[in-house]
Amino acid sequence: MTDRAEHAGTRRRRTGAIVAVLALCGTAVALQQTMVVPLLPEFPSILGVSADDASWLVTATLLTSAVATPVMSRLADMLGKRLMMLVCMIAMTIGSVIAALSATFTLVIVGRAFQGFAAALIPIGISIMRDELPRERVSSAVALMSATLGIGGALGLPLAGVVSENLGWHANFWLSAIVGVFLLVAIMLVVPESRVRTGGSFDYVGAVLLSIALTGLLLVVSKGTTWGWSGQPVIVLFLIAVGALCAWVPYELRVGQPLVDLRTSGRRPVLLTNIASVLLGFAMFANLLLTTQELQIPAATGYGFGLPVITAGLLMVPSGLAMVVFAPVSGSLINRFGGRITLITGGLVMAVAYVARVFLSGNLTAVVAGSTLVSIGTAIAYAAMPTLIMASVPITETASANGLNTLLRAIGTSTSSAAVAAILGAVTITVGSLTAPAFQAFEYVFWMAAGAALVACAVAWFIPAVTAHQQVRVGPEPRAGAVSAGDSQEVVVHGRIRRSDGRAPYPAVVTVMTTTGDPVDWSRADHDGRYSIALPGPDRYLVLANAQGWAPQARVMAVGGQGSLPEITLTDQLTLSGRVVRDGTGVPNALVSISEAAGAFVDSLTTGPDGRWCLPLPTPGPYVVTALGPDTLATAARKVVLDARSSVVELDLPREPAT
Numbered sequence: 001m002t003d004r005a006e007h008a009g010t011r012r013r014r015t016g017a018i019v020a021v022l023a024l025c026g027t028a029v030a031l032q033q034t035m036v037v038p039l040l041p042e043f044p045s046i047l048g049v050s051a052d053d054a055s056w057l058v059t060a061t062l063l064t065s066a067v068a069t070p071v072m073s074r075l076a077d078m079l080g081k082r083l084m085m086l087v088c089m090i091a092m093t094i095g096s097v098i099a100a101l102s103a104t105f106t107l108v109i110v111g112r113a114f115q116g117f118a119a120a121l122i123p124i125g126i127s128i129m130r131d132e133l134p135r136e137r138v139s140s141a142v143a144l145m146s147a148t149l150g151i152g153g154a155l156g157l158p159l160a161g162v163v164s165e166n167l168g169w170h171a172n173f174w175l176s177a178i179v180g181v182f183l184l185v186a187i188m189l190v191v192p193e194s195r196v197r198t199g200g201s202f203d204y205v206g207a208v209l210l211s212i213a214l215t216g217l218l219l220v221v222s223k224g225t226t227w228g229w230s231g232q233p234v235i236v237l238f239l240i241a242v243g244a245l246c247a248w249v250p251y252e253l254r255v256g257q258p259l260v261d262l263r264t265s266g267r268r269p270v271l272l273t274n275i276a277s278v279l280l281g282f283a284m285f286a287n288l289l290l291t292t293q294e295l296q297i298p299a300a301t302g303y304g305f306g307l308p309v310i311t312a313g314l315l316m317v318p319s320g321l322a323m324v325v326f327a328p329v330s331g332s333l334i335n336r337f338g339g340r341i342t343l344i345t346g347g348l349v350m351a352v353a354y355v356a357r358v359f360l361s362g363n364l365t366a367v368v369a370g371s372t373l374v375s376i377g378t379a380i381a382y383a384a385m386p387t388l389i390m391a392s393v394p395i396t397e398t399a400s401a402n403g404l405n406t407l408l409r410a411i412g413t414s415t416s417s418a419a420v421a422a423i424l425g426a427v428t429i430t431v432g433s434l435t436a437p438a439f440q441a442f443e444y445v446f447w448m449a450a451g452a453a454l455v456a457c458a459v460a461w462f463i464p465a466v467t468a469h470q471q472v473r474v475g476p477e478p479r480a481g482a483v484s485a486g487d488s489q490e491v492v493v494h495g496r497i498r499r500s501d502g503r504a505p506y507p508a509v510v511t512v513m514t515t516t517g518d519p520v521d522w523s524r525a526d527h528d529g530r531y532s533i534a535l536p537g538p539d540r541y542l543v544l545a546n547a548q549g550w551a552p553q554a555r556v557m558a559v560g561g562q563g564s565l566p567e568i569t570l571t572d573q574l575t576l577s578g579r580v581v582r583d584g585t586g587v588p589n590a591l592v593s594i595s596e597a598a599g600a601f602v603d604s605l606t607t608g609p610d611g612r613w614c615l616p617l618p619t620p621g622p623y624v625v626t627a628l629g630p631d632t633l634a635t636a637a638r639k640v641v642l643d644a645r646s647s648v649v650e651l652d653l654p655r656e657p658a659t
Contacts, residue, residue, distance in 0.1 A: 015133055019141045021186045022125040025085070026145050028179055029118045030152020031159070032061060032092065035172050036112070038161040038309045046169060047105040052226055059222050060109050064116025066214040066410060071207050072120035073127075073403025074259050078200055081128045081399055082193040084120070089187065091117035093180030100173035111173065119410070122149070123402030126386045130398055131194040131490065140331025143383030147323035147330075149284075155320050157292065158313030165310070196492050198396045198532040206259035209248035214407075216241030221414045225421045256506075256526030260404055261397060263507070263524065269392040270401065272463045273385055274408050276343060279456035280381050281412025282419075283350050286449040287374040289420045290442055291316065294367060300431045303439040305364060315368050319375035326376050330383035339388040340463045346381025347457040350374050354450035358443050377453070385409075388463065395521045395534035396492060420445055490536055495565035497529040497545050504529030505547030505570060513542045515556065535559055549574050549616050551646075576642065577614035578649035579607075580627045582634070586611025587653055589630040597622035597639065606630075620644055627651040 036043070036057045043054040068088070076084035095114025102108045122145065129141045163171050216237040227233050252258040264270060295312035297304030307315070333342040353373035360366040386402055393401040427441035497508050508525040512533050520541060523531040535541065538560050546552040551572035557565055580590040592613045593604040602623065607613045619642075626637045636651040 015137055017190045018132055018192075019129070019137070019144065021183070021190045022128060022141075023144050023148055024186070025089070025121045025125055025183055026148030027152040027155075028092070028176075028183060029121050030149050031156045031176065031179075032115045032118050033058075034152065034156030035160045035176065038157055038313065039164055039169055039172070042169070047108065049105050053105065055226070056109055057112050059219070060113045061116040062222060062410070062414065063215055063218055064113045065119030066116075066218055066407060067211045068117045069120045069123065069407045069410070070210060070259060070400065070403045072117065073123050073406075074207075074400040075202065076120075076124045076127065076399040077196075077397055078198055078202065080193050080197050081124050081131070082187065082191050084399075085124050085128070085187055085191065086184065088117045088120050088124070089180055089184050091115075093177050093184065096173045096177035096180055100170050100177060115176070119406070120403065122146075123386075123406045124399050126402050127390075127399040128191060128194060130390055130395075131196050132192060136335075139334040139383070139387060140328045142386050143330035143334070143379070144324070144327040146382035146386060147327045147379045149382065152320075155317065157316055158310055161310040161313055195490055196395060196398075196534050198492060199494075200257045200526075200530075200532075203252075203255055203257060203259040206248060206252055206255060209244050209251065210259060213241045213244035213248055216244065218411070218414055221411075221418045224418055225425065256528065260400065261393075261524065264393050264397065264401070265404060267392055269388060269463050272459050273343070273388045273392075274405055276347070276381075276456040276459045277385055277405050277409045278412040278415075279452040279459070280347060280350070280378070280385075281409035282416040283347075283354070283374075283449040283453045283456070284378045284382070284409075285413035285416040286420060286445055287319075287354075287371055287378070288316070289417060290445055291319075291367065291371040293424070293437070294361070294442060295364075297436055298431075298434060300434060301429060301436050301439070302431075303361065303442075304436070305367075315364075316371065318368060318372045322372045322375050323379040326379040327383065330380045333380065334384060334387050338465065339384040339391065340460055340465055343381050343384035343388065343460045343463075344457045346377045346379070346384065347453045347460065349377030349380060351377075351450045351453040351457070353377060354446045354453065358446045361439075361442070381456075394523045396523060396532045416449075419448065490534060492532050492534050493559055493565055494530065494532050495543075495568065497525050497531070497547065497568045497570065499547075499550065500569060500571045500573070505550055508545065508547035510568075511544045511546070513544070515540055515542055517542075533565070543568070545570065548619075574617035574644070574646045575614050576617050576623075576625075576647050576649070577612070578625070578651065580611045580613070580636075580651045580653060582629070582653045582655065587627075587629060590653070591628040591630070592651070593626045593628075594618065595624050595626070597624060617644075617646060618642060625649050625651065627653060629653050 040054055043057060044051050047054070072084050072088055091114050095111040098114065099108045099111025102111060126142050126145050129138055129145065133141055160172050163175060220234050220238050220241065224234050249262065252260060252262045265274065292312050295305050295307045295315060296309065299306040330342060333345065353370055357370040360370060385405055389401050389405050390398050423444050424437035424441045427438050427444065428435050429438040495510065497505060497510065499505050504525065504527060506525070506527055508529065509522060510525060510531050510533065511522040512520040512535065514520060520536065521534045523533050525531040540556055540558050542554060543557050543565065544552060544554045545568045547570055550570040551574060553568060553570055555568065559565065576594065580587045580592065588607055588609045588611060590607045590611065591604060592607060594602040596602060602618055603615055605613055605615060622639065622641050624637055624639050626635065628635050634653045636653050638649055638651060640647060640649055
């Protein structure tokens with residue numbers, strides 16, 4: 001075997017090992033969400049609590065995961081992705097041990113809360129794949145990682161039931177702890193630490209405000225049916241969530257290094273992908289909830305099958321296996337047609353499957369087939385979302401951007417759970433002494449899920465199509481001599497932008513391209529003008545700096561191993577200037593005022609000795625510039641339309657004021 005073939009074989013094995021470990025981490029995350037579901041009917045008697053209290057075993061994990069996902073994802077971008085994976089896995093393992101050793105309700109809740117940290121493993125793992133895998137393997141690996149949510153969900157129900165029935169309920173938590181220890185060792189041995197780390201300061205205020213908002217919102221969604229949607233606790237929590245969110249958004253727009261970059265999240269590709277994620281999260285979770293209930297509802301209702309929990313769970317296994325099978329298919333679709341078309345395809349498959357379930361739920365085979373078809377659509381759609389996100393955000397923000405996307409999917413699943421519970425509880429039938437949801441309730445949710453999937457497709461249709469030449473790197477560039485997935489020369493470099501007066505321009509953006517015109521990365525500068533860029537390795541790059549109110553500057557910079565770029569100084573400030581004249585002679589001390597065409601005042605100043613005036617260029621748009629003579633009532637006004645270029649306006653005062 002030649003050295004090249006030997007290196008290629010080593011690289012394939014290394015890549016396969018990384019994908020396997022990260023996919024197992026994703027499966028472990030999904031298992032945390034479903035491991036207590038089969039036991040919820042038994043926990044009230046086991047722990048001596050009410051059924052409503054027992055539901056906190058699910059809610060506690062949901063709340064912790066909602067808070068931990070954006071926080072740990074941001075820390076992963078700053079401090080290291082492998083490090084944060086280890087922290088999350090340690091928290092999950094500690095939580096599992098606490099719950100396994102507990103006999104009291106409070107300690108089990110504490111353990112379940114710690115297990116919620118595992119949710120951050122999904123976005124962080126996807127970001128590691130982007131950093132470490134060869135470019136041609138990223139799409140299929142991300143597809144598999146995304147599919148693990150469905151795989152773990154489908155396998156978790158029967159596994160938890162079998163384990164608890166034979167070994168007791170504590171055994172589920174011991175199993176989770178054993179899996180956690182195994183994955184901890186696997187991560188340390190197999191997963192390399194990414195070199196894409198930005199450092200910087202953590203946004204503590206933003207984290208607290210977002211945590212308050214998410215906690216309030218998810219409590220409303222998850223407990224609204226139980227507490228009553230018009231009840232005082234729900235209203236108070238909703239107002240707290242809205243208040244915290246209203247404070248968080250403007251704060252994030254002002255802070256230099258935000259927890260969530262809302263300007264990037266507001267870009268059209270990212271915003272539309274995230275909206276579609278909420279809708280598809282709703283549609284995905286409805287499939288799991290409805291199918292398990294339909295299989296377990298007594299046959300006396302005329303549509304149920306009366307199966308035990310374990311059997312119903314086993315019939316969900318084909319859905320999980322289908323997601324595994326279609327993960328590489330999803331990757332191929334992304335590579336060939338792009339993330340946008342793949343997302344639309346997955347959404348359409350889900351919508352068609354739900355419509356079919358409305359009319360084809362008369363036998364067990366049809367129910368399992370319909371559920372499996374929804375899962376296939378989910379696998380295709382979920383694979384596309386991280387790819388679309390990573391293609392539209394700075395490389396140094398992939399973990400936090402994926403964390404937000406994962407969080408929004410979780411909000412979609414929580415909303416789905418609340419909607420299913422409300423509808424199935426409201427539309428019921430009575431058969432003898434049995435009161436159960438009517439099949440009409442299932443039909444309503446089928447139509448809702450199909451509608452959500454179709455709306456997601458409509459939203460995805462407006463995601464801008466990206467050509468291969470425009471595509472920002474979603475995997476490290478292949479380098480000659482690289483022998484493993486972790487051997488890329490990708491490195492984060494830091495730089496700074498200043499204005500000619502020494503102050504930092506804000507907002508400012510830096511874009512880096514190769515000298516042949518291919519996009520590399522981009523970044524927003526913070527309030528000090530500092531930025532971080534991920535580059536494929538030492539080379540010469542075209543660096544473009546652009547800030548509001550200043551002329552852009554482009555420079556070719558050579559990047560070596562020093563990890564920094566030369567400072568960029570913006571020298572040409574964009575201005576709105578002009579001269580006030582009378583009979584061709586400049587008028588000193590004339591008053592010049594600028595207002596928006598809609599009427600809002602912008603600024604005013606007086607002219608110099610030669611009648612000239614100048615001020616920083618306002619934001620683009622239509623304006624009215626007015627001049628008032630210093631010793632008469634003579635006036636002049638002009639309407640101007642400003643763009644992103646300096647503009648000169650001359651105003652000619654009449655000899656006598658208008659009457």
